[in-house]
Amino acid sequence: MNFFRRTLTPFAAVLLVGVAVAQTPPRPSPVPRPVVPDAPVPPPPDVDGKSWVLMDYATGQMLASKEPDQRVEPASITKVMTDYVVSAEIANGKIHMTDPVTISENAWRGGGAGTDGSTSFLKLNSQVPLKDLLYGMIIQSGNDAAIALAEHTAGSEPAFAGLMNAYAKQLGMVNSNFENASGYPIANHYTTAHDIAILSRALIHDFPEDYAISAVKEFEWNGIKQHNRNTLLWRDPSVDGIKTGHTAAAGYCLAASAKQGDARMIAIVMGASSEKARADSAMALLNYGFRFYETHKLYGAGKPLATPRLWKGAVNQLPLGVADDVLVTVKRGQYDQLKATMDIPATLIAPFSKGQQIGTLRITLDGQPVQSVPLVALADAPQGGFFSRLWDSILLWFHSDKKVDAQAPAKDAGAK
Secondary structure, three states: OOEEEEEEOOOOEEEOOOOOOOOOOOOOOOOOOOOOOOOOOOOOOOOOOOEEEEEEOOOOOEEEEEOOOOOEOOHHHHHHHHHHHHHHHHHOOOOOOOOEEEOOHHHHHHHOOOOOOOOOOOOOOOEEEHHHHHHHHHHOOOHHHHHHHHHHHHOOHHHHHHHHHHHHHHHOOOOOEOOOOOOOOOOOOEEOHHHHHHHHHHHHHHOHHHHHHHHOOEEEEOOEEEEOOOOHHHHOOOEEEEEEEEEOOOEEEEEEEEEEOOEEEEEEEEEEOOHHHHHHHHHHHHHHHHHHEEEEEEEOOOOOOEOOEEEOEOOOEOOEEOOOOEEEEEEOOOHHHEEEEEEEEOOEEOOEOOOOEEEEEEEEEOOEEEEEEEEEEOOOEOEOOHHHHHHHHHHHHHHOOOOOOOOOOOOOOOOO
8 A cells, every 4th residue: 555654744744755745734832931951851869669660641650660570479469459349340241230249159258348358348248339339439439349340240250350360461451360350369460560551541541430439439338438549639639549558468559640732641659667657759750740741732633734645435525533532651851853754554435434533643752653643534435426425546657656455444443
């Protein structure tokens, strides 16, 4: 397939091959700045923890890390995975927020008031709405709630662990394996700071309403009110999640996220030495991200970035753009160094459907890829009538001196 590329430097279009002058797409304007010397960006803080990750939510890029792929025990950070699976199964219509869930003896004994772990104090054989169990698991870190959710969702906790691993694989969590829903210490139950960052980003993106539960500061069940163990919720109003964890073997763990303006950061700290240390470490990483990195909206969803020639169609041009806003996060002062190119097939032949991927928008910095985003058709482009198709067939002989594959990628094709 022949492609042409339009390059924006910064964000001004120029044809690399083909005709001499390209159509100029709409372009974002750099944020006005006073003329001051470039300020250096210091290295990230060396925080308390066996492993940790600072991730930019918009791009999924790791901005800083220490031993990000070292396998560690996750303790109750496991419940973020349990939360994701339950939310996904609700979205798929398999279970429902209003479902009454029976508290089995296994959930009661394995995670109830008689254990040393965190609990929601669920009563044996009682029925609890699924929504309340989610609140109990996320806010109170109830092990009994996690086990009850697992049994209701998959029939048994081992079967639910199989679902956890299947979803983890889909998300690209390549260094994780889950054996239970609560995080109770058991052999072959492990994850990494990097994988938990990937999971946290997916939870925020895929199930924002469910994610919002993790910002709730307290929850009462069975007459007992418990506070959210994420102390950053009281320290900084920009923090809105996610989950804490602790066992003697795992140490103190925290998955935290905060949003300031268009920027959202995710900090994962595994194996800190104390509850205060995990909170201080996560806060230091979040502050570093917001202080020394900046997020910009480059292109808006649904706005034409290019209108290439369309052959054999009812119209002569096909507007192309992005389905979602394109945000990018870079070190302070690097925005003007970003470059964008649009890879589009040299010949587009109707029909195309709205939302169908046609090409790829690529964002680079110093020649290194930052983001690749599908360019999609912003409108349906049906075939033209017989005579217009015939005329375009004749013109196509002069459009190129060699035969090319003129078909765009399939509708569901994604960026590689």
